[in-house]
Amino acid sequence: MPQHSHDTQIDESQPQPLTKDPSCRRRSQRCHQAILSATIELLEEKGYSGVSVEAIAARAGVGKQTIYRWWTCKAGVIMEAYADYAAKSVPMPETGSVKEDLRQILHQLSTILTTTSTGAALAGLIAEAQANPEMADVFREKFVASRRAMTRTILERGIERGELRPDFNMDVAIDVTYGPVWYRLLIKHAPLDETFVEELVTMLMVWMQVQ
Amino acid sequence: MPQHSHDTQIDESQPQPLTKDPSCRRRSQRCHQAILSATIELLEEKGYSGVSVEAIAARAGVGKQTIYRWWTCKAGVIMEAYADYAAKSVPMPETGSVKEDLRQILHQLSTILTTTSTGAALAGLIAEAQANPEMADVFREKFVASRRAMTRTILERGIERGELRPDFNMDVAIDVTYGPVWYRLLIKHAPLDETFVEELVTMLMVWMQVQ
Amino acid sequence: MPQHSHDTQIDESQPQPLTKDPSCRRRSQRCHQAILSATIELLEEKGYSGVSVEAIAARAGVGKQTIYRWWTCKAGVIMEAYADYAAKSVPMPETGSVKEDLRQILHQLSTILTTTSTGAALAGLIAEAQANPEMADVFREKFVASRRAMTRTILERGIERGELRPDFNMDVAIDVTYGPVWYRLLIKHAPLDETFVEELVTMLMVWMQVQ
Amino acid sequence: MPQHSHDTQIDESQPQPLTKDPSCRRRSQRCHQAILSATIELLEEKGYSGVSVEAIAARAGVGKQTIYRWWTCKAGVIMEAYADYAAKSVPMPETGSVKEDLRQILHQLSTILTTTSTGAALAGLIAEAQANPEMADVFREKFVASRRAMTRTILERGIERGELRPDFNMDVAIDVTYGPVWYRLLIKHAPLDETFVEELVTMLMVWMQVQ
DNA sequence: AACTAACCGAGACGGTACGTCTCGTCTTCGC
DNA sequence: GCGAAGACGAGACGTACCGTCTCGGTTAGTT
Numbered sequence: 001m002p003q004h005s006h007d008t009q010i011d012e013s014q015p016q017p018l019t020k021d022p023s024c025r026r027r028s029q030r031c032h033q034a035i036l037s038a039t040i041e042l043l044e045e046k047g048y049s050g051v052s053v054e055a056i057a058a059r060a061g062v063g064k065q066t067i068y069r070w071w072t073c074k075a076g077v078i079m080e081a082y083a084d085y086a087a088k089s090v091p092m093p094e095t096g097s098v099k100e101d102l103r104q105i106l107h108q109l110s111t112i113l114t115t116t117s118t119g120a121a122l123a124g125l126i127a128e129a130q131a132n133p134e135m136a137d138v139f140r141e142k143f144v145a146s147r148r149a150m151t152r153t154i155l156e157r158g159i160e161r162g163e164l165r166p167d168f169n170m171d172v173a174i175d176v177t178y179g180p181v182w183y184r185l186l187i188k189h190a191p192l193d194e195t196f197v198e199e200l201v202t203m204l205m206v207w208m209q210v211q
Numbered sequence: 212m213p214q215h216s217h218d219t220q221i222d223e224s225q226p227q228p229l230t231k232d233p234s235c236r237r238r239s240q241r242c243h244q245a246i247l248s249a250t251i252e253l254l255e256e257k258g259y260s261g262v263s264v265e266a267i268a269a270r271a272g273v274g275k276q277t278i279y280r281w282w283t284c285k286a287g288v289i290m291e292a293y294a295d296y297a298a299k300s301v302p303m304p305e306t307g308s309v310k311e312d313l314r315q316i317l318h319q320l321s322t323i324l325t326t327t328s329t330g331a332a333l334a335g336l337i338a339e340a341q342a343n344p345e346m347a348d349v350f351r352e353k354f355v356a357s358r359r360a361m362t363r364t365i366l367e368r369g370i371e372r373g374e375l376r377p378d379f380n381m382d383v384a385i386d387v388t389y390g391p392v393w394y395r396l397l398i399k400h401a402p403l404d405e406t407f408v409e410e411l412v413t414m415l416m417v418w419m420q421v422q
Numbered sequence: 423m424p425q426h427s428h429d430t431q432i433d434e435s436q437p438q439p440l441t442k443d444p445s446c447r448r449r450s451q452r453c454h455q456a457i458l459s460a461t462i463e464l465l466e467e468k469g470y471s472g473v474s475v476e477a478i479a480a481r482a483g484v485g486k487q488t489i490y491r492w493w494t495c496k497a498g499v500i501m502e503a504y505a506d507y508a509a510k511s512v513p514m515p516e517t518g519s520v521k522e523d524l525r526q527i528l529h530q531l532s533t534i535l536t537t538t539s540t541g542a543a544l545a546g547l548i549a550e551a552q553a554n555p556e557m558a559d560v561f562r563e564k565f566v567a568s569r570r571a572m573t574r575t576i577l578e579r580g581i582e583r584g585e586l587r588p589d590f591n592m593d594v595a596i597d598v599t600y601g602p603v604w605y606r607l608l609i610k611h612a613p614l615d616e617t618f619v620e621e622l623v624t625m626l627m628v629w630m631q632v633q
Numbered sequence: 634m635p636q637h638s639h640d641t642q643i644d645e646s647q648p649q650p651l652t653k654d655p656s657c658r659r660r661s662q663r664c665h666q667a668i669l670s671a672t673i674e675l676l677e678e679k680g681y682s683g684v685s686v687e688a689i690a691a692r693a694g695v696g697k698q699t700i701y702r703w704w705t706c707k708a709g710v711i712m713e714a715y716a717d718y719a720a721k722s723v724p725m726p727e728t729g730s731v732k733e734d735l736r737q738i739l740h741q742l743s744t745i746l747t748t749t750s751t752g753a754a755l756a757g758l759i760a761e762a763q764a765n766p767e768m769a770d771v772f773r774e775k776f777v778a779s780r781r782a783m784t785r786t787i788l789e790r791g792i793e794r795g796e797l798r799p800d801f802n803m804d805v806a807i808d809v810t811y812g813p814v815w816y817r818l819l820i821k822h823a824p825l826d827e828t829f830v831e832e833l834v835t836m837l838m839v840w841m842q843v844q
Numbered sequence: 845a846a847c848t849a850a851c852c853g854a855g856a857c858g859g860t861a862c863g864t865c866t867c868g869t870c871t872t873c874g875c
Numbered sequence: 876g877c878g879a880a881g882a883c884g885a886g887a888c889g890t891a892c893c894g895t896c897t898c899g900g901t902t903a904g905t906t
Contacts, residue, residue, distance in 0.1 A: 028851075028902095049342035052892060063853045068894065120341065126397050127338020130331065131260035140400055148400075171401055172391070172410040179391030180383070186337050186393070189351055189359070190382055199383040206418045239871085239882070263861060274884045279863065453878085471764035474866060485879045490868065542763065548819050549760020552753065553682035562822055570822070593823055594813070594832040601813030602805070608759050608815070611773055611781070612804055621805040628840045661856070661897095685887055696858045701889065847906080857896070863888105870883065875876100 018076030018138050034060040035067055039081040044117040048124025051078065075128045075135050078121055079142055085118045092150055098158035099205045105151065106181065106197045113185050114192050123186055148174050155208070164208045177204060229287030229349050231280065238281065245271040246278060250292040255328040259335025262289065286339045286346050289332055294353060296329045303361055309369035310416045316362065317392060317408045324396050325403050334397055359385050366419070375419045388415060456482040457489055461503040466539040470546025473500065497550045497557050500543055501564055507540045514572055520580035521627045527573065528603065528619045535607050536614050545608055570596050577630070586630045599626060651709030651771050653702065660703065667693040668700060672714040677750040681757025684711065708761045708768050711754055716775060718751045725783055731791035732838045738784065739814065739830045746818050747825050756819055781807050788841070797841045810837060 038059035042051045053074050057064045071077045093104040113119035122143060129136035151174050158164040180200055184192045249270035253262045264285050268275045282288045304315040324330035333354060340347035362385050369375040391411055395403040460481035464473045475496050479486045493499045512530070515523040535541035544565060551558035573596050580586040602622055606614040671692035675684045686707050690697045704710045726737040746752035755776060762769035784807050791797035813833055817825045 031852075047342050053894080054892060057853090061853080063851095063855080064894085065854090065896085066852065069851080073894085123341040124338070127335070127341055130334040130338055130397070131258055136399060140398060144398055144400060168414070169410045172407060172414065175391040175394055175401070175407075176387060176411070176414060179394030180386040181390070182394050182397070183386055183390030186341070186397070187351060187355055188347055189355060190386070196383060196386075199380045200387070203379070203383065203387060203418050207414050242883075264863080265861060268884090272884080274882095274886085275863080276865085276885090277883060280882075284863090469764055475868080476866070479879090483879080485881080486868080487870085487880090488878065491878095495868085545763040546760070549757070549763055552756040552760055552819070553680055558821055562820060566820055566822060590836070591832045594829060594836065597813040597816055597823070597829075598809060598833070598836060601816030602808040603812070604819070605808055605812030605815050608763070608819070609773060609777055610769055611777060612808070618805060618808075621802045622809070625801070625805065625809060625840050629836050664857075686889085687887060690858090694858080696856095696860095697889080698859090698891090699857060702856070706889095845906100847904100849904090850902085852899105852901070854898085855896100856898095857894105859893080859895105860891105861893100862891075865886100865888070867885085867887105868883105869885105870881100872880090872882090874879090 018072050018079060018135065019070060031060065031062050031066055032070070035062055035077060036081040038062075039077050040117065043078065043081075043121055043124075048078075048120055048127070053077075073135075075125060075132070076138075078125060079138065082118050082121045082125075083142060085112050085116060090147060090150060092153070098154060098163050098208075099201055101154045102151070102177065102204060103197065103201045105147070105154075106177070106201060107194070109147070109178075110181060110192045110194075110197055113181070119185050119192075126182075126186070144178075147178070151177060158208070162210070165210045168208050173204070173208060176207075229284065229290060229346060230282050239277075242271065242273045242277055243281070246273055246288060247292040249273075250288050251328065254289065254292075254332050254335075259289070259331055259338070264288075284343075284346075286336060286343070287349075289336060290349060290353060293329055293332045293336075296323055296327065301358060301361060304365070309365060309374050309419075310412055312365045313362070313388065313415060314408065314412045316358070316365075317388070317412060318405070320358070320389075321392060321403045321405075321408055324392075330396055330403075337393075337397070355389075358389065362388060369419070373421070376421045379419050384415070384419060387418075453482065453484050453488055454492070457484055457499060458503040460484075461499050462539065465500065465503075465543055465546075470500075470542055470549070475499075495557075497547060497554070498560075500547060501560065504540055504543045504547075505564060507534050507538060512569060512572060514575070520576060520585050520630075521623055523576045524573070524599065524626060525619065525623045527569070527576075528599070528623060529616070531569070531600075532603060532614045532616075532619055535603070541607055541614075548604075548608070566600075569600065573599060580630070590630050595626070595630060598629075651706065651712060651768060652704050664693065664695050664699055665703070668695055668710060669714040671695075672710050673750065676711065676714075676754050676757075681711075681753055681760070686710075706768075708758060708765070709771075711758060712771060712775060715751055715754045715758075718745055718749065723780060723783060725786070731787060731796050731841075732834055734787045735784070735810065735837060736830065736834045738780070738787075739810070739834060740827070742780070742811075743814060743825045743827075743830055746814070752818050752825075759815075759819070777811075780811065784810055791841070801841050806837070806841060809840075 035056060038056050039051060042055055042059060051074060053064060053067055056062075056074075056077065057067055067077060071080070090105070090108065093101040095101055095104065113122070125135075125139055125143070129139045152170060155164060155170060155173060159166045177200070180196075181192065184190055184196065190196070246267060249267050250262060253266055253270060262285060264275060264278055267273075267285075267288065268278055278288060282291070301316075301319070304312040306312055306315065324333070336346075336350055336354070340350045363381060366375060366381060366384060370377045388411070391407075392403065395401055395407065401407070457478060460478050461473060464477055464481060473496060475486055475489055478484075478496075478499060479489055489499060493502070512527070515526040517523055517526065535544070547557075547561055547565070551561045574592060577586060577592060577595060581588045599622070602618075603614065606612055606618065612618070668689060671689050672684060675688055675692060684707060686697060686700055689695075689707075689710060690700055700710060704713070723738075723741070726734040728734055728737065746755070758768075758772055758776070762772045785803060788797060788803060788806060792799045810833070813829075814825065817823055817829065823829070
């Protein structure tokens with residue numbers, strides 16, 4: 001992960017509606033980090049709805065205003081707290097095989113969603129986004145777009161290599177890749193496990209492969 | 212009141228954890244209906260987060276206690292208000308073709324989710340369910356289970372008829388059927404339209420058909 | 423107490439704003455008595471503010487409507503429940519001495535107020551009456567007027583006998599007789615005991631006696 | 634703000650169980666005063682029972698929590714709102730005559746109780762105190778104790794000067810001084826007027842004077 | 845080295861909604 | 876047909892957070 005070292009730069013270099021003051025002349029790294037850590041702790045302990053700005057501030061030993069100075073709302077803080085897991089730690093796989101690439105991506109995604117509090121966080125964020133279009137935009141950009149773009153690249157490369165047929169609908173293919181994962185995450189009717197990922201990838205390949 | 216026995220049967224025949232007193236000896240049909248109607252009106256006007264128990268009570272001309280007497284929380288009311296759309300109005304298609312059956316089901320689902328306030332309601336409910344496991348159970352039972360069961364039946368019939376191969380994972384197939392729909396509903400990165408349904412059904416058939 | 427035997431008749435023969443239907447065509451003696459008993463029990467257990475119409479009904483094994491059928495409010499029930507203690511059980515003393523008559527009256531009053539729940543009841547009723555002029559009227563008539571009238575008679579007899587001088591203000595004398603007792607009952611800054619009654623009677627006699 | 638320091642001294646110099654946080658690091662004088670004013674307005678308009686915390690907050694243009702931040706209950710607010718009338722405005726009279734001193738005290742008290750809403754307020758507070766021992770303590774301390782102490786001083790000076798005999802019961806004397814006043818205030822069977830005060834003082838002097 | 849802007853913690857503020865409570869009235873159903 | 880049981884409209888209760896706003900007391904980056 002070569003890009004991992006300049007995290008901070010990535011998080012704050014791009015203007016985001018749910019955070020403030022991108023110029024960010026002076027901000028205490030200590031309290032910035034304390035806020036994000038407190039957020040993750042609270043989310044793990046009490047779930048998404050158990051997180052309140054007041055609780056974050058108290059846990060982080062920070063004034064509420066310090067939070068509102070840099071973020072517009074609770075969701076903004078949570079998004080930033082989970083930005084690492086969900087957005088940056090997605091290495092573009094380069095196995096030469098579409099199936100293996102997809103397998104790696106979905107495996108990594110489902111692992112993060114099930115073994116950390118990221119699943120609860122993102123489910124809550126999706127929930128919030130239903131009531132807040134601006135938040136929905138940021139969520140898509142931050143947590144959805146990069147994975148979709150990466151997957152698109154993988155599929156396009158597969159087509160170029162002749163591994164995949166060129167006439168399937170790319171957007172639908174990506175929806176079929178991620179939709180079932182989010183579905184299991186949110187509805188919780190069945191586990192989001194290795195078997196599931198394997199079946200899903202197999203199914204995708206059947207459809208997209210040259211027949 | 213000839214419709215009295217009819218209503219009672221529908222509303223109260225199935226025990227619901229988010230409602231109270233299933234024995235339900237006496238309750239005013241007038242205010243029961245007024246509450247559900249007010250809930251739908253408010254959800255259409257202001258979205259899920261704009262609905263509050265206080266607003267429902269005011270709109271329905273009802274005391275707050277009357278709502279809390281029969282439901283444990285806002286989500287319970289909304290679930291019951293949308294139970295008709297989501298659960299009852301699912302006719303089992305009988306076209307003799309799996310593809311056509313699926314097309315009908317997904318068409319009807321996507322139409323309801325996009326042309327009524329049901330989409331917003333269910334998105335909000337899924338959100339709510341993330342923080343409330345009991346609610347999640349009821350949601351699955353009320354809004355997810357019946358459609359999954361129906362789809363399972365359709366696919367099993369397809370296998371019996373030899374239309375589908377018998378060796379695909381049934382649960383994953385159903386996830387792949389509904390996952391992308393919920394995904395587009397919640398993430399809103401692309402429209403949940405006729406073309407999407409068509410592509411999705413085609414993809415599913417390619418995978419499941421005898422090759 | 424010769425008049426004690428026709429209690430019921432006394433309570434209901436005179437129209438009272440806080441009770442209903444003075445004609446009293448049909449009323450269950452059983453539940454009437456159960457309500458009054460439950461009221462006294464509750465007042466003894468939880469104090470005036472712990473009494474609610476709902477609690478009385480539950481304790482008496484009676485519907486709320488049965489209470490509201492005969493009384494207009496909680497205070498009406500409590501007044502009737504304590505009517506015996508406070509109004510009827512005041513035997514006119516006939517000792518031939520004003521001082522002894524007053525001593526008996528005040529002794530009996532202070533005993534009732536301190537050894538039964540009557541004190542708490544009347545304190546609460548006075549409180550209620552502050553916010554409800556109609557209740558104040560009934561309270562005065564039921565709990566104050568008869569004692570004042572009796573005391574007036576005693577003092578007038580004392581004047582006739584030449585025991586008391588005839589030129590003191592009768593109303594003020596009665597206020598000075600009862601005011602300090604209520605004052606100690608309500609403010610609770612000092613005990614409402616035998617010594618107090620003795621001092622008070624002595625003081626009154628000094629003032630009113632022929633000097 | 635020249636009156637700033639003045640207010641603070643008066644409002645917060647004495648610890649009060651029905652108010653919170655006596656240290657009181659920062660509080661808005663504006664809203665503190667607005668709350669007390671709104672309380673008095675409402676009490677004058679609607680009487681004691683017509684005052685609710687919600688109404689006070691609305692009238693004062695203040696959040697409910699701002700009231701609950703500083704007081705534990707409605708009665709605490711009302712007590713503080715009337716503390717001025719009842720506690721501060723009691724000048725120790727120094728006429729050299731016990732009778733004149735008592736006359737002044739009782740005149741001032743009866744005037745306040747009958748010409749302002751203070752009578753209604755205190756009657757309501759006494760009522761409230763019947764159900765709440767802690768409130769009763771504060772009430773005694775705030776509205777009763779100072780007048781009793783002052784009266785005691787007056788009577789003791791009278792004894793020293795030889796104006797009064799030294800062998801009457803001081804506590805009973807004070808009860809006889811104030812009891813009849815509260816009695817007329819609460820029972821309202823007769824006016825709390827100048828004539829009454831005059832008769833009462835006369836009576837007291839007859840009893841206490843050297844004979 | 846002093847100045848000065850800003851950030852910092854703390855938490856009060858006006859609000860909104862929560863879920864509970866009790867009032868006094870109205871309705872149903874069983875005895 | 877009476878009466879227990881309790882649903883109903885109303886509205887206050889006291890709590891939890893929201894997002895904004897002061898308040899002094901540090902910092903940190905000029906000057």
